[in-house]
Amino acid sequence: MELLKRLTEEHGPSGDEGKIREIIKKEIKPYVDELYRDKFGNLVARKKGKGTSVLLAAHMDEIGVMVKSIDVDGKVYISPVGGIEPVVLLGEKVKIISGTGKTVFGILTCKEIQDGAELTALPAMEDVYADVGMCAKEVKKAGIAPGNYAYLMKGYMEMADGNVVSGKALDDRIGCYILLELAKKLKNSNADVYYVFTVQEEIGLYGAKTSLYSIDPEYAIVVDVTESDDGRLHEGHGKCLGHGPVIVYKDAEMITNKCINDWLIKAAKKLKIEVQPDVGNFGTTDALSVSVSKGGIPCTAVGVPVRNIHSTTSVANKQDIKDAIKIIYEVLKNPPKVCL
Template sequence: MKLLSELINSLGPSGYEDNVRAIIKKEITPYVDEIKTDKMGNLIARKRGKGQKLMLAAHMDEIGAMVKAISERGFLNISRIGGIEPISLIGLRVNILRGNKVICKGVISFKELHDDLEMPEAIPKIEDIYVDIGLELNALKRKVKIGDYIVPDADFDFLGDKNIISGKALDDRIGCYALIQAAKKLKKSPLDIYFVFTVQEEIGLYGAKTSVYDINPDFAIAVDTTISKDGSIKEHKLGHGPFLTVKDSELISNAKLNEHIKNLAKKNKIKIQLEVEDTGTTDATNIMLHKGGVPATVISVGIRNIHSTISIAHYQDIVKTIELLLLVMENPPRLK
């Protein structure tokens, strides 16, 4: 759990994934044959093989915000990074980040609810909320600059027993952790495997779009997180195994690849949950569209409160995701 905790606690909003990349590079380097950081900032680790090229992608970045302006009232106006809902930010303690350094902490605030009797029915917009760091205007301007990053101050922790974990950035440090562990555990594979830790997924899947050109994979799997759906679909639950995407808002997964993964899971008694979704997508979407097309799918860990400041996951779902990835690497599909 130490590595997972370190990844989750690391501060890495879209566009500044340096802290996360440093952790991953240190962990995975002894277990791969080649490793490099491309111009975009993606970390690409390769385990050489003579067979088909497999691209496994997990994104390093997390949702957050950026300082947009400093108001004359002495507060920070913000611009969001990724699909974070303003209502989930209210009352949150945050870190103001510049480079590798947390320069100060703050609290995200909104007009006091008791100031307006109608306010409980209002849905706040991003322009309605602000960060209060407890300084007067002149001191604030000396401390904070436009363009500084804002990330949740919400460390890794356990809920209930030791299998239920919580924290910020589970999306997608869980995927990063799964790829690292899979690289460590893999003994032998006929495939030429690329473990790709992408940047800027949360704002447009950009790291996947550029890194796939460097690899030209024969097939690909994005490893990400998804909505657990415990409350709406009774068959979908934390602790019931990883999700295999059939469809999301931008991707229809390769049917042959999915069938192969389902057969491997069934044969090895790994529970999986099938996902058909109308919203959201992953790095697999941009990978799939490379050149003449790449057979692709997504294996995800279900989490509660996705794209909020603190999410919840079941550790055994992560364990089973790693096992499933190993099975695919050891038993590649025939897709032609």
């Protein structure tokens, strides 16, 4: 999965998805008839067809951090971009591109770690800063200022004899990867397929909200990741690595379309692929914004289970990714009309 590696290792926090957009643009261009960036930054690709009009969506952005302030000692304090806990940031390497174009590297830390003191409580986000090895005067001279992104630098790694991947931004570069693979497979389908790669999902599902103004699909499937809860198998919970893609029935904000869910389940049974149901109480996806756009769009979400979600050390199973592609393709190679 060299393409997934490239997608995860490139930087693209919310509001700064340009480099991810360029990778996707080059990869999808041979398989679509239309390709454009909308005013908000979403990348929209269309494979024209005489059949059912379908939207597939995945978000390009990742969680991250931004420079908030610089103190008199040269400590570079940060603000979270998206839902990231301060504890997962400690010890992370960051790269800051200053306003003058200078690249500055640093380590995220807090006072207790710097002083070698005992941590008696988990640090708050306002306690975490980047140590860039400079005094305040040097930091200013380097051009570092509030508003600069501090890019998290964790790389991609394969584990378990190459069957499992780990790295930053699996949320949701996995979804982007799945859409790109589907574009190759659906090139000769009679479906009229829109591939929408959205921006700013992690801070409010904003890209998905604006993208539907220029598109009118009959239904939609959003592809994202979902937190794996392997450790709760004994309680009868699902969403485990290696047990197949997840079909979302409900999350904290929406109930998905039963008709589309039934197609996906039927396709999985035909292909003898295990799928996992998700009836969740927390979080949501771009499917929420899509489903309530315009006059309402029938929509569901397909997820790939990921451990350590919203961290730089997320873990996913390759087979779950491959199976998600197979199931969605099985439905869309001859796309049915949606039932309401």
